[in-house]
Amino acid sequence: MTMSPQKKILLVGIGVAALAGTATVRAAAQSDTYKQLDALMDVFEQVRVTYVDKVDDKTLIDGAINGMLASLDPHSNYLDQRDFASMRQTTDGEYGGLGLSVSIEDGAVKVIAPMDDTPGARAGIKPGDYITHIEGELIYGQPLNEAVDRMRGLAGSKIAITIARQGEAKPLQFSLTREVIQIRPVKWEVKNNVGIVRISTFNKQTGPATRDAVAAIDKKLGAALSGYVIDLRSNPGGLLDQAIEVSDVFLDKGEIVSQRGRAKGDIIRYHAKAGDLTHGKPIVILVDEGSASAAEIVAGALQDHRRAMVIGERSFGKGSVQTLIPLGEGTGLRITTARYFTPSGRSVQEAGIEPDVSVPQLSDALRGERPRRREADLTRHLINEVKDGTEKLVETDEKPDPRFTQTADELKKAGVLDFQLDYAVKMLGRLAPAATVQMAEAAGLSPAAAQR
Structure with a gap:
């Protein structure tokens, strides 16, 4: 026409x-x-x-910037020169302070987790504690960076902090001595032919240190090795690339994690390289409400690939990715740019990682009195959208679980100081005998020698 x-x-x-x-x-x-x-x-x-x-104008402009970012989500913030340098110290693995990972919640400074072998951990500060005073001065309502800056300082200098803890009638007073916090992100030990790898954070050293730990355990136990416990409890997370590198240690192939941005096609997928450094040995992963971000990436990846059994308590639920954008003059912008998803397409945002076996920490007598605060409790947290329009229903059974009826005093008398870890080691002892015998035979050892 x-x-x-x-x-x-x-x-x-x-x-x-x-x-x-x-x-x-x-x-x-x-x-x-x-x-x-x-x-x-x-x-x-x-x-x-x-x-x-x-x-002064700088104070007003900084306040306007911080107010803008505070209206978004709890993990987006402006880094001035001091904050930017402090963040680099943390990710590099060394700074002077107390070793506490903290966040801000409705104006209050909340402890996410104390890092292992630091002044905060040795003093008995717990996840969920609230820091109310520093040197007798109320810090409620102050920006988080100011509180962090006051807790850091020269090694050997003393600091007094006041803690509010649920279940305690009065505030708790702590007098601490700052140390150079040399963050050793990975420690390992052997117990009952089980290799225990404790990962406390994800900084630039975590991936290489995990490979070294696995190699050392394999060398020490050889064919007698029953399996590995990967302890991610109270691990607040850290660098995404290190979570990928750690996951790759235990996987032979497949997707580890994907991150998805605002646009429909804005998807980046990360995959494992060939070669499981543990040679297929059984793995148990320990998580709790302090396991967040990068720790959840590792737990989710190994759980989805059926490479590990996850036990403990539901994790924190931080399923977002922050990108650091330098702004010049030593400042930067840390802003949430994507959500991450496990290999099966699960978002852990709000919900966290549900353990395959829920195991309470019975050896901690006061644990039940402390608040369980997770991502979903934070103001303006990202919402985990339910795509099919349904919500997960959780059935409750009021009957006590016969596996977890012991008291903390009974466990202490039996010499069990960490019930969850003890449970994980015993679980591997039950899971691994057949695999251990096969490895022993391949190495030319008798099954009896492998079990010693």
């Missing part, structure tokens, strides 16, 4: 009109944005001129 010139002109005119309409909408939206920015500048000028005390 041939169109007349008049019809052609009409169609072109409709196209031009549509484009013009789109441009008008964009211009209107841009105009609204400029009006809002004008309002911001009006407030800025009024505060400069009329506020009761003189405030």
